[in-house]
Amino acid sequence: xxxxxxxxxxxxxxxxxxxxxxxxxxxxxxxxxxxxxxxxxxxxxxxxxxxxxxxxxxxxxxxxxxxxxxxxxxxxxxxxxxxxxxxxxxxxxxxxxxxxxxxxxxxxxxxxxxxxxxxxxxxxxxxxxxxxxxxxxxxxxxxxxxxxxxxxxxxxxxxxxxxxxxxxxxxxxxxxxxxxxxxxxxxxxxxxxxxxxxxxxxxxxxxxxxxxxxxxxxxxxxxxxxxxxxxxxxxxxxxxxxxxxxxxxxxxxxxxxxxxxxxxxxxxxxxxxxxxxxxxxxxxxxxxxxxxxxxxxxxxxxxxxxxxxxxxxxxxxxxxxxxxxxxxxxxxxxxxxxxxxxxxxxxxxxxxxxxxxxxxxxxxxxxxxxxxxxxxxxxxxxxxxxxxxxxxxxxx
Amino acid sequence: xxxxxxxxxxxxxxxxxxxxxxxxxxxxxxxxxxxxxxxxxxxxxxxxxxxxxxxxxxxxxxxxxxxxxxxxxxxxxxxxxxxxxxxxxxxxxxxxxxxxxxxxxxxxxxxxxxxxxxxxxxxxxxxxxxxxxxxxxxxxxxxxxxxxxxxxxxxxxxxxxxxxxxxxxxxxxxxxxxxxxxxxxxxxxxxxxxxxxxxxxxxxxxxxxxxxxxxxxxxxxxxxxxxxxxxxxxxxxxxxxxxxxxxxxxxxxxxxxxxxxxxxxxxxxxxxxxxxxxxxxxxxxxxxxxxxxxxxxxxxxxxxxxxxxxxxxxxxxxxxxxxxxxxxxxxxxxxxxxxxxxxxxxxxxxxxxxxxxxxxxxxxxxxxxxxxxxxxxxxxxxxxxxxxxxxxxxxxxxxxxxxxxxxxxxxxxxxxxxxxxxxxxxxxxxxxxxxxxxxxxxxxxxxxxxxxxxxxxxxxxxxxxxxxxxxxxxxxxxxxxxxxxxxxxxxxxxxxxxxxxxxxxxxxxxxxxxxxxxxxxxxx
Numbered sequence: 001x002x003x004x005x006x007x008x009x010x011x012x013x014x015x016x017x018x019x020x021x022x023x024x025x026x027x028x029x030x031x032x033x034x035x036x037x038x039x040x041x042x043x044x045x046x047x048x049x050x051x052x053x054x055x056x057x058x059x060x061x062x063x064x065x066x067x068x069x070x071x072x073x074x075x076x077x078x079x080x081x082x083x084x085x086x087x088x089x090x091x092x093x094x095x096x097x098x099x100x101x102x103x104x105x106x107x108x109x110x111x112x113x114x115x116x117x118x119x120x121x122x123x124x125x126x127x128x129x130x131x132x133x134x135x136x137x138x139x140x141x142x143x144x145x146x147x148x149x150x151x152x153x154x155x156x157x158x159x160x161x162x163x164x165x166x167x168x169x170x171x172x173x174x175x176x177x178x179x180x181x182x183x184x185x186x187x188x189x190x191x192x193x194x195x196x197x198x199x200x201x202x203x204x205x206x207x208x209x210x211x212x213x214x215x216x217x218x219x220x221x222x223x224x225x226x227x228x229x230x231x232x233x234x235x236x237x238x239x240x241x242x243x244x245x246x247x248x249x250x251x252x253x254x255x256x257x258x259x260x261x262x263x264x265x266x267x268x269x270x271x272x273x274x275x276x277x278x279x280x281x282x283x284x285x286x287x288x289x290x291x292x293x294x295x296x297x298x299x300x301x302x303x304x305x306x307x308x309x310x311x312x313x314x315x316x317x318x319x320x321x322x323x324x325x326x327x328x329x330x331x332x333x334x335x336x337x338x339x340x341x342x343x344x345x346x347x348x349x350x351x352x353x354x355x356x357x358x359x360x361x362x363x364x365x366x367x368x369x370x371x372x373x374x375x376x377x378x379x380x381x382x383x384x385x386x387x388x389x390x391x392x393x394x395x396x
Numbered sequence: 397x398x399x400x401x402x403x404x405x406x407x408x409x410x411x412x413x414x415x416x417x418x419x420x421x422x423x424x425x426x427x428x429x430x431x432x433x434x435x436x437x438x439x440x441x442x443x444x445x446x447x448x449x450x451x452x453x454x455x456x457x458x459x460x461x462x463x464x465x466x467x468x469x470x471x472x473x474x475x476x477x478x479x480x481x482x483x484x485x486x487x488x489x490x491x492x493x494x495x496x497x498x499x500x501x502x503x504x505x506x507x508x509x510x511x512x513x514x515x516x517x518x519x520x521x522x523x524x525x526x527x528x529x530x531x532x533x534x535x536x537x538x539x540x541x542x543x544x545x546x547x548x549x550x551x552x553x554x555x556x557x558x559x560x561x562x563x564x565x566x567x568x569x570x571x572x573x574x575x576x577x578x579x580x581x582x583x584x585x586x587x588x589x590x591x592x593x594x595x596x597x598x599x600x601x602x603x604x605x606x607x608x609x610x611x612x613x614x615x616x617x618x619x620x621x622x623x624x625x626x627x628x629x630x631x632x633x634x635x636x637x638x639x640x641x642x643x644x645x646x647x648x649x650x651x652x653x654x655x656x657x658x659x660x661x662x663x664x665x666x667x668x669x670x671x672x673x674x675x676x677x678x679x680x681x682x683x684x685x686x687x688x689x690x691x692x693x694x695x696x697x698x699x700x701x702x703x704x705x706x707x708x709x710x711x712x713x714x715x716x717x718x719x720x721x722x723x724x725x726x727x728x729x730x731x732x733x734x735x736x737x738x739x740x741x742x743x744x745x746x747x748x749x750x751x752x753x754x755x756x757x758x759x760x761x762x763x764x765x766x767x768x769x770x771x772x773x774x775x776x777x778x779x780x781x782x783x784x785x786x787x788x789x790x791x792x793x794x795x796x797x798x799x800x801x802x803x804x805x806x807x808x809x810x811x812x813x814x815x816x817x818x819x820x821x822x823x824x825x826x827x828x829x830x831x832x833x834x835x836x837x838x839x840x841x842x843x844x845x846x847x848x849x850x851x852x853x854x855x856x857x858x859x860x861x862x863x864x865x866x867x868x869x870x871x872x873x874x875x876x877x878x879x880x881x882x883x884x885x886x887x888x889x890x891x892x893x894x895x896x897x898x899x900x901x902x903x904x905x906x907x908x909x910x911x912x913x914x915x916x917x918x919x920x
Contacts, residue, residue: 052750082753105743106572128570130545134720164569168749205750207571211741214439218876225874232866240859273875274809277882280871281816284864288820291863292827295856323830327823330772334765334819338812341764343757345750346812353816 007318011365012310012373018366022255029262039265042272043208045222047095047215049105052206053112054171055087056199064089064112071111082344086171088205095212105209116201123200124179124193125172129164133157141192159184172203222276229280233287241294244375245368249290252368256286256359260352269348278352285331285353286360289324290368296320309376313369328361401910404903412790415797425800429807429881432755434748435566436574437877439741440538442559446736447530448478448523455502455516456481457642462497466490476515479523484513531559533735538563538578544727545577560741571745573724579738580694580728584647586680587639589688589700590616597621597635597700604638617641619690621697624716637697639690645680649673653729655722656712663722664714667729678708691715693725758811766792766818773822777829779919783904784825787896791821794892795885804888807881817889824861824897827853832920842918846905850898857897861890 033039043050061078068076068091077092093108117123122135136156144152166182167173176199180190210218230250237246257279264271296316304312332354339350419425430437456473463471463486471485486494494514498507504522508515535554538561542550551564568574591598591607598604604618605611612618616638623633649669656666669677681689681703690700691713698715717725770788774781795814799806832849840848865887872883909918 128568128573131570131573131720134723138719168747168752171747171749203747204571204745205747207743207745209740209743211739213441214742221874221876225870228874229867229870232870233863236863236866273879274882277809277871277875277879280867281813281864281886284867285820287863288823288860291860292856295859299852319834320830323826326772326776326826326830327820330769330822330826331816331819333768333772334815337765337768338758338761338815340761341757342761342812342815343754345754345808346758349809349812 007321008314009318009321010314011317012314012369015366015370015373019370022259022363022367025259025262026255029259029265032262032265039261039271040268042270042275043092043210043215044272045215045219047210047212049093049108050206050208051091051105051108051204052081053089053091053202054205055089055202056172056174057201058087059089059202061089064091067115068093068108068111071107071114073108073111088171095215105207109204112202117198119198122197124163124197125167125200125203127160129157129160132160132163135197136160136189136192139192139196141188142186159189167203171205173199175199218273222273225276226280226283229283233283237287237291237294241291241298244372244379245294245297247375248368248372249287249294251371252290252360252363253283253286255363255367256282256356259359260356263355264348264352267351269351271348274346274349275352278349278356282352282356282360285357286363289328289360290364292323293317293320293364293369309373313373317365317369324361324364328357332357398910401903401906404899405907408900408903412793412797415801416793417797419793419797419800426796427799427803427805428751428755429805429810429878430564430566430744430751431746431808431878432751432806432811433566434569434746434751435564436568436571437742437744438563438565438575438578439743440534440561440563440578441739441741442531442534442561443737443739444527444530444559445478448518448526449475450735451522451526452479452481452518453642455505459483459497459502459516462501463494466493466497468493479518481516482510482513483516486514527559528556530735531556531561534738535561537734540730541577541580541727544730545574567748568745569747571743573720575740575743577724577727579740580724580734583694583734584650584729585643585692586645586677587619587643587690587692588680588684589637589639589690591638593687595688595700595702597637597697599635601636604636608638612638615641619692619695619697621690621700635697637690637700639692639697643692645669645673645676647729649676650729653726655719655726658712658714662714663717663719664712665717665722665725665729666710666712668710669708674708677711678706681708682706754808755811758808758815762811762815762818765815769818769822773825777920780829780832783901784822784829786904787825787893787901788818788821790896790900791817791889791892794896795888798888798892799885804884805881806885807878809878809882810885813882813885813889816886817893820864821889821893821896824853824857824893825901827856827860828897828901829920832918836918836920843909845918846902846909850902854898857894861894865890 061080064078065076068078073093075094077090079090079092081088081090091108122131124132127135133153133156136159137153140152144155162184163179163182166178170178173179176190176194179185179193179199185193230253233253234246234250237249260279260282264275269275293316296319297312300307300312300316335350335353335357338346339354342350452475456475460471460473463469468486468490471483473481473483475481495507498505502516504519505516506519508517531554535552539550539552542552542563542565547565547568549566551562553562554560555562563578565574591604598607601618608616617640619637619639621635621637622631623635624631649672651668651670651673653665653667656664658664685703685705688700688702690697692698693713698713713725766788770785773784773788777784792814795817798804799810828849831853832845835845835848836842868883868887868890872880872887875883
């Protein structure tokens with residue numbers, strides 16, 4: 001199937017209109033990031049504690065919030081997480097005063113426990129295999145401690161592991177039946193557990209805490225990674241192409257990152273380390289796309305030196321159009337699948353890439369190229385006289 | 397088949413073979429990151445100041461004893477900072493003796509005379525050495541404790557310049573217990589109780605202060621004991637003791653610690669002393685029969701039994717412990733005391749169910765994306781599409797193979813990186829195929845169209861992919877954990893897609909066109 005083979009669209013004719021659109025998008029994005037509620041900073045950069053909890057029953061976000069606020073936590077962010085049926089909740093608390101690290105996590109859990117797990121006995125939904133093993137060893141429902149402390153302990157820890165594995169199936173035990181049906185749980189073990197333990201209202205799926213020092217380091221590293229990447233790419237492109245193309249590509253990249261960042265902020269996705277990875281990939285892809293066009297330009301320039309830049313740009317874009325559409329298309333299919341089916345944790349990441357591909361393809365045509373033209377107009381005559389020599393010396 | 401074709405084919409087979417075999421079976425050979433496998437990631441800071449302070453106090457003590465041996469009484473030392481202390485009370489006539497002692501025994505200190513005493517400052521290299529040692533000791537201790545906990549494949553690494561320790565514990569499902577275990581300084585001390593002389597402690601600090609007339613003497617310190625309910629083990633009250641400010645016998649003198657049962661079948665810790673420790677302990681208890689001795693753990697009084705007779709080599713610590721607490725305490729005591737305090741800078745725990753969900757979802761998305769891409773290539777490029785599909789499949793094998801071969805870790809962003817690679821890998825193929833189509837369009841023969849297509853596309857492929865590689869490089873440099881995983885999979889994906897597009901695809905085309913004579917048409 002051949003398509004877009006001999007197109008001859010004058011892309012550059014409409015460039016002014018599109019540049020206006022681009023600038024408008026940029027302004028909206030800048031406003032979105034810096035004015036509208038700012039970027040939703042993850043604890044990677046802002047520091048603080050983040051807990052992922054799974055409740056037996058669907059929790060009311062407002063109830064949770066009031067419990068935590070009553071305990072003294074002012075700036076709590078509570079979000080539903082995962083599939084709607086899964087009753088999972090994300091709780092984020094900012095850096096505690098005085099930087100007492102464990103303070104936040106234990107304090108939050110303590111406040112929740114007082115409200116939701118008031119009986120304070122051994123919680124099967126929160127304990128690890130070793131802890132369950134210790135409890136069983138003390139209760140000794142199967143009478144094995146006679147064989148020796150160590151063997152008894154490892155025996156019961158094995159049972160503890162089976163219980164933990166069973167719990168992992170749904171993430172939490174909602175009824176004692178689930179415990180009874182776990183592998184290796186005999187009637188006596190079950191009876192002992194039912195009498196001496198309880199099933200807490202929630203289980204801890206994940207806990208993260210980032211102290212202020214690390215938060216700052218991650219911020220610095222993140223910024224450095226982005227800035228140095230951009231410089232590296234600029235240098236590479238300058239080395240392989242001419243400066244105006246390098247700068248054009250860079251402007252396109254800034255445009256892409258800014259516009260996607262704006263949309264990201266509007267969608268209220270969390271901005272953390274993974275986002276930095278996503279944006280850097282976006283940068284790479286956008287430059288990738290622009291380079292393909294410029295490579296054609298370089299080739300066409302070598303062939304017909306006298307032709308004006310505008311015509312060469314048009315020709316090059318038309319020639320690479322099928323490739324551009326196809327590559328963007330296939331990559332879009334792949335990251336689109338990731339966006340729709342890849343789960344919550346990666347959603348922000350896939351969003352950046354999906355939108356980024358579209359914007360990146362657009363910017364290669366309507367930001368990078370017009371900019372190169374603009375550069376030529378501004379530094380025109382030198383560029384024209386240089387072109388004769390440099391297109392030879394810049395031969396791939 | 398001509399020779400070049402044969403050799404190239406063998407080379408491809410060789411590379412794929414090595415990498416594929418190192419990845420088989422996949423679920424065993426591929427290292428999964430903590431975000432997929434579940435587990436804990438901790439960054440600890442060793443508060444080396446504690447260790448430095450401990451050295452200062454030890455040397456201060458030593459100096460005092462040395463002076464006493466020389467019959468210089470009345471000398472007093474006062475610590476001014478972590479690394480300095482002041483000595484007063486040495487008469488000028490004994491200056492020479494003092495200097496002699498300092499020369500012989502306190503070489504790590506700089507001594508400067510001042511108006512009212514002598515100032516001692518720790519030498520820089522001794523200080524840095526102490527700090528360095530504290531970090532390596534802390535690592536060793538933590539390693540011991542984690543070993544006792546039975547984690548598979550723990551990773552404990554130091555960042556000595558920053559005095560940090562990174563701990564990774566895959567598969568750990570009880571983060572709160574592990575954190576307490578690691579942080580448990582378990583610093584054991586035995587201190588004689590000065591007041592109240594009749595056991596049981598005082599009910600408030602005020603009561604103690606009153607006894608001393610409002611101000612504690614220098615050699616006495618107030619310590620707290622938490623009283624726990626025997627059944628629930630919850631803290632129900634506090635007692636206060638005035639104890640000696642220094643301890644001569646500490647956890648360092650322990651030879652062993654074991655869990656045991658007390659006279660009411662409650663969990664206790666049995667301990668025994670080293671020969672040195674036994675001597676010191678014997679002296680301490682022998683000199684103080686009838687008095688009460690506080691057993692202090694991490695600055696809190698655990699119990700304060702009466703010394704009924706001289707004890708030298710073993711004893712019991714009891715304090716309303718749970719079985720679990722005894723176990724953890726024994727582990728901590730056995731593995732040695734931490735030389736300094738520990739602070740948690742970063743902690744990430746992911747439960748394995750979250751990780752499993754991520755793997756499942758990533759796999760689903762990957763397969764879906766892959767299928768869509770394959771269909772697209774077949775529709776657009778017809779039979780040449782098979783070429784691209786083959787290259788794509790090879791790509792996936794190469795990526796997983798390289799990860800397994802180099803022992804790299806697959807993280808959740810890494811899975812995203814692989815999916816991204818699937819989408820972008822066809823790019824290189826597309827560049828080549830489009831060129832070939834162009835050349836055919838211009839009227840070239842099939843073989844020369846193929847050759848030209850590859851040649852002209854090559855520079856484009858390199859330039860485009862190298863820029864993404866630059867991004868991946870910086871991500872690797874500045875990223876941590878999951879981000880690094882992403883950078884690695886992205887880089888590997890790019891390199892392998894360049895390889896498959898330029899080398900393998902070319903080989904396939906050559907294979908297809910290798911029969912002699914003219915080729916009329918190319919399905920592309």
